[in-house]
Amino acid sequence: MKQRLISAAVALVILAAVFACYQTVVLNIAIGLVSGIAIFELLHATGFVKSKAVLIFSILYSFCTPFFGMLSNEGAVLITVLYLVLLIGTLLRFHNEIHFEEIAISFFLSMAVPGALSCVVLLRDQYEESFLYILLCCIAAWISDSCAYFAGRAFGKHKMSPQISPHKTIEGAIGGVVGCVAFSLLACWLYGLYQHSVGVELTFTWWLIALLAVVCSLVSIAGDLTASVIKRQRGLKDFGKIMPGHGGVMDRFDSFIFVAPTVYLLLQFFPILTI
DSSP states (O other): OHHHHHHHHHHHHHHHHHHHTTTSHHHHHHHHHHHHHHHHIIIIITSSOOOHHHHHHHHHHHHHGGGGGGSOHHHHHHHHHHHHHHHHHHHHHTTTTOOHHHHHHHHHHHHHHHHHHTHHHHHHHHOTTHHHHHHHHHIIIIIHHHHHHHHHHHHOOSEEETTTEEEEEHHHHHHHHHHHHHHHHHHHHHHHHHHHHTTOOOEEOHHHHHHHHHHHHHHHHHHHHHHHHHHHHHTOSOSOSSBTTTBOHHHHHHHHHHHHHHHHHHHHHOOOEEO
């Protein structure tokens, strides 16, 4: 427990520092590092990929993905094509050692995971109130999970998916959804008060905020269960050990990978506030 608390405290300090500089390239770098480490854990720790060359190319591409918004469309496509050429070239050169499945898995995960995480950068670049939207992502991914944990400990009786994650309960999931709605509404209210204090009036659509929180909390659970399936099938307890007491980056960002693109997509069609 002591290790978990220390790791959590360090993570919160880092998160606060990133939030303080989120309008700068610091956010891109942070997302790039998280993406690179997550891909390393997914490909190496799970045993999906044995080739060091494929692993390095995938990590580098994953780190570059959050910077695509700074490039032209042609530049982003060029880097992606270069990555694919390197993968195929490695397969052709070491075809006796590398299987096609390794290349396919590497390419898919290196497109999906960094792409999902980079939605945070898209939120920042496209929305004036992006700080709040990124905060809502964090609430849905992490606060919701904490609420589910405590609700499950207190009231959990009915297993939600015992073969995938035996400790998760339906009561815990309900607690996570309720907690996510409550903290999302509270965050928006406090943010509105702050903006009012500096002369900016925001009008919130409260029922949409609640609906967004419900959807994202459920998506967060789906992300957690997906990661649990991968670990169970590969015989792993955690994806890594970078965060003592918590596991690896993927263990902390499995839900976030699902939540960030969900928030980004929903906001395209359902704006939760007006200025």
